[in-house]
Amino acid sequence: MGEELKLLGMWGSLYSRRVEMALKIKRVKYEYLEQEIFHNKSALLLKYNPVHKKVPVLVHNGKPIAESQMILEYIDETWKDNPILPQDPYERAMARFWAKFVDEKCVPALWKSCMSVGPEREKAQEEACELLSTLEGELKGKKFFGGENIGFVDIVGDVLAYWVGVLQEAVGVDVLTEDKFPVLCRWAEDFRNCPVVKENLPPRDKLLAFFKTQSEMLNSLQKK
DSSP states (O other): OOOOEEEEEOTTOHHHHHHHHHHHHHTOOOEEEEOOOSSSOOHHHHHHOTTTOOSOEEEETTEEEESHHHHHHHHHHHOOSSOSSOSSHHHHHHHHHHHHHIIIIIHHHHHHHHHOOHHHHHHHHHHHHHHHHHHHHHHTTOSBTTBSSOOHHHHHTHIIIIIHHHHHHHHTOOSSOTTTOHHHHHHHHHHHTSHHHHTTSOOHHHHHHHHHHHHHHHHHHHHO
């Protein structure tokens, strides 16, 4: 097939990286286009994602798809080899449920637990720990959320396996740790060590510097 596939992304975006992981699992060739997402957004990004103006955007034969989870589902439905979503309808629905739980519950709580201050941080950390305990309960007895192989929820969970650890180091916070969540941390290590994941993670030093800068900017704003 004479297909044209482009991915508009940003080097440190966990949402962009999860799309790259899925494409690599599927062994689908694509062109990657790095985007500036904070200041001078490209005409291409504004053209293909005029609503949210964010990455990632997958452009398949000129047709754009935005929002990382929707892109993952599109990839899975378009390229059938190496499926990332279960074939069983119930298991498929449950994978969507837990992926949504990660993005809509865990990610905001963990970000707040790292970036807020004082009593607000303590409350956010308690909430984050409660959510992580729930997620860990879903993982017990399995190597990956997808079973023996990486699946939809694992890819969406890239944030927990890599980004959260770097963010915690940047701000000096310990929420997701091995002593509190041994099952999640074991999963995270196994996930990071998968070749298709390892080759698609951003450089740790660069990401750490980025998070430190973001933290300093927020702290400066909070003091004003």
